[in-house]
Amino acid sequence: MSAEPKIQAVKYTKARFWKCALQVNPAGYVKYRGQEPSLTEADYNQQLLDACIESGISVIGMADHGNVDGVDAIRELFSSNHIVVFPGFEIASSEKIHFVCLFDENKTSQQLERILGKLELLDPTDGVRPSQLSAEKLIEEVNRLDGFIYAAHCTQSRGLLKAKMDHIWKHPQLKAAQIPGSIEDLRNVEGGFYHKVFLNKDPAYARERSMAAINAKDVEAPETVKEKSASCLIKMTRPSFSAFKQAFLDPNSRVRLNSDLPESYFSAIESIRFIGGYLDDLDIEFSDHLNAVIGGRGTGKSTLLECIRFAMNLRPFGKNAKKQHDEIIKENLGKEKGMIEMRIRSSAMNGRIFTVSRRYSEQTVVKNEAGELSPYSAQDLLPQLEIFGQNEIYEMTQDVEGKRHLLSRFLVGDHSEYETVIQKILSKLAENRSAMVRAYSNKTSIEEDIESLPKLQDQVSQFQSLGIEEKLKIVPKLEKEKQLSARISQEIEQLNNAMEVVVDNLPDTVFLSESVIENLPHVALLREQRTVLEKLKGDIELLAKQFKQAIVSAENNHAPIQQQLLEGIKSEELALEKAFKNIPSSQGKSGQEIGLAYQRLLQKIEQIKPKQITLEQRKKVITELDGERKRLLTELSEAQANRSAKLQKAVKQLNKKLSGKLKLTIGIEADREPLLQFLKESDLDGVGEKRLVWVREGDFSPANLSATIRQGEEALKSQPWGVVQTVATALIKMPLQRLLELDEIELPDTIKMELNVAHDGATENY
Numbered sequence: 001m002s003a004e005p006k007i008q009a010v011k012y013t014k015a016r017f018w019k020c021a022l023q024v025n026p027a028g029y030v031k032y033r034g035q036e037p038s039l040t041e042a043d044y045n046q047q048l049l050d051a052c053i054e055s056g057i058s059v060i061g062m063a064d065h066g067n068v069d070g071v072d073a074i075r076e077l078f079s080s081n082h083i084v085v086f087p088g089f090e091i092a093s094s095e096k097i098h099f100v101c102l103f104d105e106n107k108t109s110q111q112l113e114r115i116l117g118k119l120e121l122l123d124p125t126d127g128v129r130p131s132q133l134s135a136e137k138l139i140e141e142v143n144r145l146d147g148f149i150y151a152a153h154c155t156q157s158r159g160l161l162k163a164k165m166d167h168i169w170k171h172p173q174l175k176a177a178q179i180p181g182s183i184e185d186l187r188n189v190e191g192g193f194y195h196k197v198f199l200n201k202d203p204a205y206a207r208e209r210s211m212a213a214i215n216a217k218d219v220e221a222p223e224t225v226k227e228k229s230a231s232c233l234i235k236m237t238r239p240s241f242s243a244f245k246q247a248f249l250d251p252n253s254r255v256r257l258n259s260d261l262p263e264s265y266f267s268a269i270e271s272i273r274f275i276g277g278y279l280d281d282l283d284i285e286f287s288d289h290l291n292a293v294i295g296g297r298g299t300g301k302s303t304l305l306e307c308i309r310f311a312m313n314l315r316p317f318g319k320n321a322k323k324q325h326d327e328i329i330k331e332n333l334g335k336e337k338g339m340i341e342m343r344i345r346s347s348a349m350n351g352r353i354f355t356v357s358r359r360y361s362e363q364t365v366v367k368n369e370a371g372e373l374s375p376y377s378a379q380d381l382l383p384q385l386e387i388f389g390q391n392e393i394y395e396m397t398q399d400v401e402g403k404r405h406l407l408s409r410f411l412v413g414d415h416s417e418y419e420t421v422i423q424k425i426l427s428k429l430a431e432n433r434s435a436m437v438r439a440y441s442n443k444t445s446i447e448e449d450i451e452s453l454p455k456l457q458d459q460v461s462q463f464q465s466l467g468i469e470e471k472l473k474i475v476p477k478l479e480k481e482k483q484l485s486a487r488i489s490q491e492i493e494q495l496n497n498a499m500e501v502v503v504d505n506l507p508d509t510v511f512l513s514e515s516v517i518e519n520l521p522h523v524a525l526l527r528e529q530r531t532v533l534e535k536l537k538g539d540i541e542l543l544a545k546q547f548k549q550a551i552v553s554a555e556n557n558h559a560p561i562q563q564q565l566l567e568g569i570k571s572e573e574l575a576l577e578k579a580f581k582n583i584p585s586s587q588g589k590s591g592q593e594i595g596l597a598y599q600r601l602l603q604k605i606e607q608i609k610p611k612q613i614t615l616e617q618r619k620k621v622i623t624e625l626d627g628e629r630k631r632l633l634t635e636l637s638e639a640q641a642n643r644s645a646k647l648q649k650a651v652k653q654l655n656k657k658l659s660g661k662l663k664l665t666i667g668i669e670a671d672r673e674p675l676l677q678f679l680k681e682s683d684l685d686g687v688g689e690k691r692l693v694w695v696r697e698g699d700f701s702p703a704n705l706s707a708t709i710r711q712g713e714e715a716l717k718s719q720p721w722g723v724v725q726t727v728a729t730a731l732i733k734m735p736l737q738r739l740l741e742l743d744e745i746e747l748p749d750t751i752k753m754e755l756n757v758a759h760d761g762a763t764e765n766y
Contacts, residue, residue: 012238014287021231022061022216026070047222055226059239061086061102068112084239092130093138098152104241135168143173150176166204175248176212182259212251228258267347277338309387311340311358312378318395333360346381403751411650418643425636433740436625443618479606644668667750684730694722702745
């Protein structure tokens with residue numbers, strides 16, 4: 001006999017799914033099948049217990065054929081190991097349809113014997129013989145006796161559905177039927193008949209409440225209980241017969257097959273505890289499913305919610321909600337510098353467990369299961385968590401942005417996909433704006449220099465009238481030589497910098513080190529790839545060395561030549577200074593002063609002339625940027641139009657669902673507050689808020705206003721917007737930066753929510 005297993009007592013603090021094997025037979029059951037037992041009753045019972053513990057089974061239902069002899073021995077052993085036993089039996093109706101009947105865990109064998117007598121077996125000494133009661137009467141009698149009855153192997157021989165007994169199937173007191181696998185497995189059996197019946201889609205078998213499907217394979221040997229088809233999952237707080245029966249009143253949420261629970265990760269706050277503060281020593285373990293906190297006023301419901309929000313570092317939405325949150329946290333945690341600690345399971349982290357804690361006046365701390373500090377934030381663990389406090393949702397409905405946030409949760413459709421597109425376009429527009437501002441700034445600087453060129457050339461003419469042109473005609477040529485010499489040095493330096501960048505980016509084969517790849521399945525191929533990379537690196541390093549030598553050689557050869565050139569230029573400039581002395585004085589200036597002024601004038605002109613080419617290049621860049629911006633604005637408009645159309649469609653579908661209760665009306669891009677605020681912040685000369693009333697009343701887009709401003713005052717006044725002269729004059733003075741920002745303003749939608757306050761049956765009154 002195997003040693004008695006040791007298991008810990010279970011805490012019954014929350015509803016959860018318990019594994020139940022509901023058709024377990026005692027050791028003597030094999031005689032029903034014409035076999036002799038190979039184990040003693042004690043050995044059989046112990047092995048059955050071991051198998052149940054190994055499989056995580058918490059409840060068994062006894063179901064020998066019309067016999068309860070083995071119940072007491074199994075119940076005594078299993079109860080001492082915290083496994084609940086529902087005593088019962090399998091029985092056949094007068095139509096020879098098989099059912100399993102289960103009863104309260106405290107029913108004695110004598111009581112069960114009397115129950116069997118009331119079910120009118122044809123031969124009480126032979127449990128295999130059927131009852132004299134019809135299936136209908138059998139169901140009603142078991143329920144009258146406070147038992148639970150389900151249809152055994154209903155799709156197989158002597159099963160309820162196999163016998164096509166639709167009237168029995170529809171009996172409201174029959175709440176469960178056994179199948180060998182999943183409902184989906186029945187799709188191709190009997191032409192899909194069983195599948196349709198269990199989905200409640202066959203009119204002849206349609207029930208007011210769907211039949212619960214359970215797996216309860218006939219367990220005739222201890223090992224059989226380990227099979228998935230031998231058990232199902234019933235949601236209860238504490239396993240008991242009353243809780244078991246209650247679960248079948250809501251089978252869709254409380255009865256599951258093992259196959260209904262896919263291996264997937266879901267997020268949950270598993271537990272929460274308080275250290276210090278008003279809720280000191282409170283330790284709550286939450287259910288994996290729905291949790292409800294119920295209590296009178298002032299019992300801490302809001303405190304619990306706000307403390308969870310505090311630990312998760314989530315701020316409330318509205319002004320009043322933020323005030324209430326801060327007051328609750330200060331009152332309940334602040335006085336004693338209390339702390340809240342939560343155990344969180346995160347689907348975002350593939351089901352890993354984390355501890356999130358936060359002490360008053362300190363930051364949130366996240367630790368992994370090993371108790372080590374985690375790099376993740378609390379919101380990384382539960383990225384879609386939303387918490388709403390008392391009256392917060394009402395406050396949100398009074399706020400435009402709040403209503404949009406609420407509505408987004410209920411709209412179904414692909415309108416949200418366009419948000420990503422729109423944000424990408426806005427990001428590109430912002431980059432375009434920065435580039436255009438830089439380009440216009442450079443263009444303006446160059447234009448100022450070029451605009452001065454005619455004046456400088458006129459001054460040259462004045463100097464030429466003094467007869468000094470011939471003597472100083474070399475000045476622009478010397479200036480040109482200086483520019484060319486400097487350009488040569490720049491070209492060599494740029495090549496040197498480029499090669500340094502190449503050398504800095506040579507591959508590092510550390511990522512392919514032997515310690516990294518030695519245990520990989522294709523290590524030989526990875527070694528060959530490492531060799532290729534190392535050879536490439538060596539070849540480039542050799543070329544870089546040769547390149548560097550060439551640069552040094554060029555610098556060495558260029559240096560004396562450049563020195564000779566500069567010395568030649570210096571010699572010519574000295575000769576010029578001597579020539580200046582021979583220039584006659586004029587208008588109170590000596591000849592030398594006149595010569596030097598003329599020299600500087602010519603040098604400045606030579607410096608400005610190349611900028612004419614640069615200006616043309618800048619204009620070309622601006623033209624390209626302007627074209628790109630127009631294209632982006634067109635794409636933005638199209639994306640916004642598509643989003644609006646999809647949103648309207650989604651709202652229409654939602655209104656259909658809410659018909660007679662609530663009506664939603666969307667004003668597409670009707671919230672003009674962002675545009676009004678932008679203009680108020682633009683320091684428009686002589687324009688106050690009263691003169692911007694036309695902005696709130698208009699229906700033009702910000703991009704349209706920006707384009708019209710650039711067309712001038714008359715274009716603004718010609719629009720039917722109500723722009724007066726003072727405002728038009730101020731708008732056209734708006735800096736380029738602000739005009740481009742104006743293009744990018746998004747106007748939010750407005751949401752109108754109307755509640756039907758009419759009584760049922762009366763004309764709708766919103």
